[in-house]
Amino acid sequence: MAEYYNEFPSLLFFIWIGGVLVSFSMGSFYSTLAYRILRFYYGKERKIGSKLFRLKKILIEPSACESCGTKIKGAAIIPVFGYWISKKECSNCKAPINPLYSLAEAVFGLLFVVSFLFSGKLLGSFTFVALCGHLLIAASTDFKKFSLDYENLPFILLFGTLANYLLFDSVPGKTELIVYVSFSAVFFLVYFIFPTGMGFADAIFAPAFAFLCTHPWWIFFLNSSYGIAIIVTVLKRKKGETLRQVPIPMGVYFSIGLALTFLARMFSNSGLLPNWADLIL
Template structure:
């Protein structure tokens, strides 16, 4: 990689700039997709038209204001910076634009920089961004409706497996399948014994995510997911409020944990960690 950088500096700059711009666009697409999936499959508009009609609305309808429906055109549609070009509001109805869209687009750009810097693999980085996009959709539906969309799981498995192959030359092995079977057995046992403690979708998604993480990284996935969930839940609770029976959108934290696990594996492979961590990872 270092020799390539020195031999073709102009091409490398083009790849970096182009990659960041494409990642911004992917962030824009997936953040809009997450909003539309909730709107057309979980909101009041889920009963409008046929499934094909709603699918077309989700995938190919031009970007528009969530308040008045005015089409977004010109510089305003440009990812990340469009939020500032629009002066943070719709030009038609003057309703403030949600800054989370611009933030999400910027995060995708950051993920590209980190993943490509650590791996040096362009296709693997884009596969990872696609995986993060579908994780965003699942996290969004679970956060807003406490529901994980099963239709999205095949895409997560597809891009997760592709990321594993392109980043780590890894395909599911015997140990990974054992992890999946054990995870499924434990999570479904908990679900049937304590149905109020875990949703059915969590018992489906968590083992699939553990399979993508592989052995022994499923340990990192599990600890990061539940660790972040506990910290956020404790910080969000009101003073004196009991944590018992507080609904937790674990799909959000499973998604974050899976993305963090892939990044941690990249860091481990890059040799940036000190030698004393080798026995842990």
């Protein structure tokens, strides 16, 4: 694929630009979707209207100011740059716009750049970006409400499986099934023995994420997830507070770990970095 692109440099240029712009838009969609899921399924508005009404609100309602509800129009709605074009505030009520939206959109563009740079696979890179979008939703609900959205898990499994196939030409097999069953057994055992130390959703999501990482990359996933969780928790804990007293949104770190594992696999396959799979065996 890379050789084909090299024969048509002008086509490659447009693919890069188009890919980044599409990824910016995907970042806008998923960051808005994460906010609306928190708003309509976890906030005060979760009791407004029917499930279909809330679903329409989440998926097709035009972007609007979070303070006054004014619809965002014109250049202000452009992903990443709209934040700066609108001078960081709502044109109607002058309320400041959350910069995290623009940052999230830019990060999605960066994820596409890194994925396409190291894999050379356009569709696979878009699938990976979509996977990260659903991981963002999982991380957002767990960070804000210590709750993982079960309805989101099938989408993570779908895009994770597609990304495995499109990026690495692999599909989960017998070994991955063994990893999933083993992880499930261990995590549910820990949950039932120490119910205050692990959430039920964690025991469901973690084995599924390990399944998507494939063997032996689930080791990288596990180490990166818990490693980052421990570092962040230690840095954020209050003076004199023990780690046992600190609630940890492991869904956030599992999501980060899964994304990092896919990136590490792409780096390893590119030949530009050591083969981490060999190092961890």
